[in-house]
Amino acid sequence: MLKKRIIPCLDVNNGRVVKGVNFIDLIDAGDPVEQAKIYDAEGADELCFLDITASSDNRQTLLDTVQKTAENCFIPLTVGGGVREIIDIKNLLHAGADKVSINTTAVTNRSFVQQAAEKYGTSTIVIAIDAKRDAQNNWEVFTHGGRNSTGMNVIDYCQEVESLGAGEILLTSMDKDGTKSGFDLELLKKVTSKLNIPVIASGGVGTLEHFAEGILEGGANSVLAASVFHFGQLKIKDVKRYLADKNIPVRI
Amino acid sequence: MKIAIINYGYGNLHSVNKAFEKANKDFNLNAKIEVTNNPDHINKADKIVLPGVGSFFDCLNAINSIDGVFETLQEQVINKQKCFMGICVGMQLLADIGYENGENNGFGWVSGSVEKMKASPNYKIPHMGWNTINFKNSHLFKDINENSDFYFVHSYEFKTVEENILASTNYASKITAAIKKNNIFGTQFHPEKSHKNGQQLIKNFIDW
Known part of the structure; x- marks a missing residue:
């Protein structure tokens, strides 16, 4: 049986891991390669790196970090942030x-999604979406690290990128991110029920129960978390044991 | 013992290379591992690995665009019967025909076709993540526990006859997880990304 994946996410800025509350107030949480090795040993199913500044001058720093991590970790690695061109x-x-995750460029240039999927295969292309709830209880797509509003509906956008060849959606609730109050389950349910591709739930995990909710209620295929793992509040092993007790298939 | 990992510009060469080097070192195997697309080097190798990430069509074109690589593989694997391992698309390419991005002829080394998997609400496509495999008795799965998990990521599956199937997994229906025909071995999952089980499998291939 296919297992639900637990994915620790490392937000990387200039070669260092950071994690903030609602995308601001970044706090240093260490060296990404060391952190990745720990997660690998603890049983992470996959790792995710998001280069959150992604300015052109630290591009090489990111590639070096990815290379060192890939030399030390024999589990899948998804990397995103500042992906603008095929190169x-x-x-x-x-x-x-x-896998490579694309956020802003997928919004500004839809044909890029198609081009990327055709060249490197659907399975390689993850579309990262920052979603924010509006007053009418709809969700809007935001870009540029959550700074720019687009006026686009999240559900419509997800279906569009799926049809263009996206292999997976990394769905972050901006309202929940960094709050440790649980996933935006309504958003998750809406998206997972409409798509044929897997969805990674992101934004809001604070407790063991939140992981189970994201999978059982939200319908997520994977759950991503950052702060709870970085600062040692939860261990991956404990999360998996908890989920296994709830009869959720996990790799132990 | 020399192992050639074929570089045709596609596939996660770096990861495959590092995983082979780690297994080689941790199990004290003394193999020499080289990433190459030079026919002379491929000729001198004892074992050959064909990685693959991308589409069937693009990978096929990329191999055919490098002078002499396909002919060398054919000579070494089919005529000289050297041990061969294809990973993911590197396994799918061995089929007679593939239906990703049009209809294209594969190597035709292992009879069968590569077809799109069908999505349903409970079975999203790509089939992505860790799935349990069932395998037949073989040196290649030596010291690997029954019902072990390996990492899969694919939207197309290799349909072949039962005698070519060495391992299978369940995802809505039975899916080919590994094939074996004489000296030819292939996995749909990624041993280089399958942590300790993957390391053991790579070790088993090196001393196959």
Whole structure:
């Protein structure tokens, strides 16, 4: 049986892991390669790196980090942040990434999604979406690290990128991110019920129960978390044991 | 013992190379591992690995665009019967025909076709993540526990006859997880991304 994946996410800025509350107030949480090795040993099913500044001058720093991580961790690695051109995807895959996540450029240039999927295969292309709830209880797509509003509906956008060849959606609730108050389950349910591709739930995990809710209620195929793992509040092993007790299939 | 990992510009070469090097070192195997697309080097190798990430069509074109690589593989694997391992698309390419991005002829080394998997609400496509495999008795799965998990990521499956199937997994229906025909071995999952089980499998291939 296919297992639900637990994915620790490392937000990387200039070669260092950071994690903030609602995308601001970043706090240093260490060296990404060391952190990745710990997660690998603890039983993470996959790792995710998001280069949150992604300015052109620290591109090489990111590629070095990806390369060192891939040399030490024998589990899948998804890398995103600042992916704008086909060459960015090529460089990341060459450095050792298994999947590449695209956020802003997928919004501004839809044909890029199609081009990327055709060239490197659907399974390699993850579309990362920052979603924010509006006053009418709809969700809007935001770009540029959550700074820019697009006026686009999240559900429509998800279906569009799926049809263009996206292999997976990394769905982050901006309202929940960093709050440790649980996933936005309504958003998750809406998205997972409409799509034929897997969805990674992100934003809001604070307790063991939240992981189970994201899978059982939200319908997520994977759950991603950052702060709870970085600061040692929860261990991956404990999360998996908890989920296994709830009869959720996990790799132990 | 020399192992050639074929570089045709596709696939996660770096990861495959590092996983082979780690297994080689941790199990004290003394193999020499080289990433290459030079026919002379491939000729001198004792074992050959064909990785693959991307589409059937693009991978096929990429191999055919490098002078002499396909002919060398054919000579070494089919005529000289050297041990061969294809990973993911590197296994799918061995089929007679593939239906990803059009209809294209594969190597035709292992009879069968590569067809799109069908999505349903409970079975999203790509089939992505860790899934349990069932395998037949073989040196290649030596010291690997029954019902072990391996990492899969694919939207197309290799349909072949039962005698070519060495391992299978369940995802809505029975899916080919590994094939074996004489000296030819292939996995749909990624041993280089399958942590300790993957390391053991790579070790088993190196001393196959």
